[in-house]
Amino acid sequence: MRHAHLPHRGRRPVSRAPPHVDACRMGTVDGASRQGRSKWISGGCPGPCPAVRDSRSSNPTGPHLTARHEQTRNQEMVSGSCLCGTVTYEVQGPFTSMVNCHCSMCRKQHGAPFATFLPAPLAGFRWTGAEAALVTFQSSTRSVRSGCKTCGAPAPIVLPERNMALVPAGPLEGDLPLTPQMHIFVGSKAPWYAITDGLPQHEAFPPEFGVQGVERPTVDARPGVTSGSCLCGEVAFEVEGDALIMQNCHCTRCRRARGAAHGTNIFYRAEQFRWLRGAELAVDYKIPEAKHHTVTFCRRCTGALPRVDTVRNVAVVPAGCLDTDPPLRPQRHIFTAHKAAWFAITDELPQLPEAPPPLFPRT
Ligand SMILES: [Zn+2]
Numbered sequence: 001m002r003h004a005h006l007p008h009r010g011r012r013p014v015s016r017a018p019p020h021v022d023a024c025r026m027g028t029v030d031g032a033s034r035q036g037r038s039k040w041i042s043g044g045c046p047g048p049c050p051a052v053r054d055s056r057s058s059n060p061t062g063p064h065l066t067a068r069h070e071q072t073r074n075q076e077m078v079s080g081s082c083l084c085g086t087v088t089y090e091v092q093g094p095f096t097s098m099v100n101c102h103c104s105m106c107r108k109q110h111g112a113p114f115a116t117f118l119p120a121p122l123a124g125f126r127w128t129g130a131e132a133a134l135v136t137f138q139s140s141t142r143s144v145r146s147g148c149k150t151c152g153a154p155a156p157i158v159l160p161e162r163n164m165a166l167v168p169a170g171p172l173e174g175d176l177p178l179t180p181q182m183h184i185f186v187g188s189k190a191p192w193y194a195i196t197d198g199l200p201q202h203e204a205f206p207p208e209f210g211v212q213g214v215e216r217p218t219v220d221a222r223p224g225v226t227s228g229s230c231l232c233g234e235v236a237f238e239v240e241g242d243a244l245i246m247q248n249c250h251c252t253r254c255r256r257a258r259g260a261a262h263g264t265n266i267f268y269r270a271e272q273f274r275w276l277r278g279a280e281l282a283v284d285y286k287i288p289e290a291k292h293h294t295v296t297f298c299r300r301c302t303g304a305l306p307r308v309d310t311v312r313n314v315a316v317v318p319a320g321c322l323d324t325d326p327p328l329r330p331q332r333h334i335f336t337a338h339k340a341a342w343f344a345i346t347d348e349l350p351q352l353p354e355a356p357p358p359l360f361p362r363t
C-alpha cells in the first residue's frame, strides 16, 4: 500500500451524526481552526447569510447598513433560473445589499469558492416555474436550503419569518443595480481562494447581524490525497496525486449550475478519483444541447459533487465541495466574456474571453 507508512487518518470512518445533531455538521474543511482561530466560526452560516434585517422592521435599511454598505435602492425586476430551466423566479427590489458568503455550507451547496446572495423583500419574490421541483434540505437547526431536483442548482431561500428571500446572484442575468458589499465567513474561507478586492471582510456574521455561526468539524488531510464531500455528508470522495488544471469558469452554465459568481473546477484523470461513500446518491444532469457539459450533485442535499467521465478519462471536481486543501490554486479565468456584470475580477490571473484550448487535444 502506497501510504502504509502513514497514519490512516484520512481513512477513518466518519461517524454518523446522531439524530439531534444537524446531519450537515460533518466532513467540512475548517479553514478557521487550521489558521489557529477560534473554532465556532469554522463552519456555516445558519441564517443563512441574512444580509438585511427583517424588512418589517421600523428601520427598513437596518442599522448595519453604513454609508459604505448602502448602495442603490430601486424597484428593478430581475429573473433567474436553474441550469435545466425547470425552476424559475422573479424578484423585485428594493435591493439594499449584496453579500459574498464563504461559509462551508454555502461552498458545499454551490460547489464554488463562495456564494453571493441578493436579499429581497418577500413581497417582491415570485416563483415563475416549478417550485414543486425543489429538493429541500435542513442544513442546520435554523436553515433550510433547496435546489433543483433535476439539475441540482441552488434555489432562492425563502424566509417568511424574516419577510425576505435570499436570491443566489449567479444565475441572474442583466445588470444588477448593485454589486457585492462585503465578504462574510472569511474565517472558514477556502484556503485555495484568495480575496483580492477591497471589500470589508468579516470572520463570520458581522456583529450587527445578531446571530452566530454553527460549529462544523474538520477532515484530516493525508499527503498526496485531496478529499471532499457533499453538503449533507452522505457522499464523499478522494482524488490522489496532482491535478491537471484548476480554473475559474464564468460561463452562463456554470453560473446557473453553481448559483455563484463563477465556478472553480479542478480537473483530474478519472483513474485518480474514487468515491468513498454514497456514490449511489450522486445524480448526473447533462445539458441536452451540450456536447459534454454535465453536472453531478447529491440527490439528498443537492450539494455539488465531482463529475466523473470515464469515457474521456476526466474527473471534474467543483472545488467548493473539497474538505482538504488541493495541491494547486486557480490558474486562470475562462469564458470571461460571459462574466456576471456585477462581479469584478480583481486578481492577476490570465483571462480567456471564451473557451480554453482543449485539455486533451486530439492527436
Ligand atoms: Zn434545474
Ligand SMILES: [Zn+2]
Pocket (backbone or CB within 6 Å): 044, 045, 048, 049, 101, 102, 103, 104, 105, 106, 115, 185
Ligand atoms: Zn453561507
Ligand SMILES: [Zn+2]
Pocket (backbone or CB within 6 Å): 230, 231, 232, 233, 234, 235, 298, 299, 300, 301, 302, 303
Ligand atoms: Zn448530500
